[in-house]
């Protein structure tokens with residue numbers, strides 16, 4: 001069966017990777033005959049609620065995000081066990097079906113510039129204890145339990161927090177406008193700007209594997225499940241980072257990066 005005659009609504013949160021993945025999903029479903037609409041720029045809770053009430057059919061989220069923000073859990077779990085725990089909860093508690101991991105992780109990592117790391121002798125998050133430098137993150141992070149736990153576990157009460165669109169964090173830390181950021185580990189600017197990732201020695205932050213989530217209605221759509229199958233495990237971290245870099249560093253459009261990624265997934269070189 002194909003998706004001919006069906007309209008599929010794709011959701012996306014508000015950062016580059018999400019826009020590119022929505023474009024990849026669009027190309028994938030259109031190739032199977034679907035008409036596609038995209039609702040993007042959503043926060044995690046808005047995106048998830050829209051999915052759970054069938055307002056969108058599919059979007060990509062991350063295991064640790066569901067774990068912390070939706071399930072309100074905070075005990076440490078191995079990366080290998082987390083996907084099973086999260087997907088069981090989604091299905092049993094919300095009727096939301098997981099349609100496979102994409103193959104990469106996009107974690108939060110505390111990052112600083114090479115200069116700031118040298119100045120304050122920073123290697124691990126614990127080295128930040130007692131410092132009164134500033135930390136910038138996306139508007140969600142400081143309200144999430146990952147931050148509460150990190151702050152408490154490592155004694156970071158003296159850091160000054162600053163909410164910032166994730167698109168601007170990397171320039172801000174590179175230019176010394178802020179001391180630290182919560183980098184997204186698939187962002188190409190970590191390497192390009194020679195940022196230093198501080199080690200989470202106590203493993204406070206959870207793993208964040210990217211995976212496809214389907215609404216209760218979409219989860220029963222066999223043709224949709226079939227069309228999404230080829231995306232399982234198809235994107236490793238290097239590939240996602242290169243796609244993100246096309247937009248964030250090379251100033252390509254989301255659509256160009258999405259077309260490139262689609263090519264790499266469906267006609268691997």
Ligand code: PBE
Pocket residue numbers: 013044062065106107108184185208
């Ligand atoms: N993350 C890192 C965040 C943003 C990037 C995947 C953990 C999230 O979307 O929850």
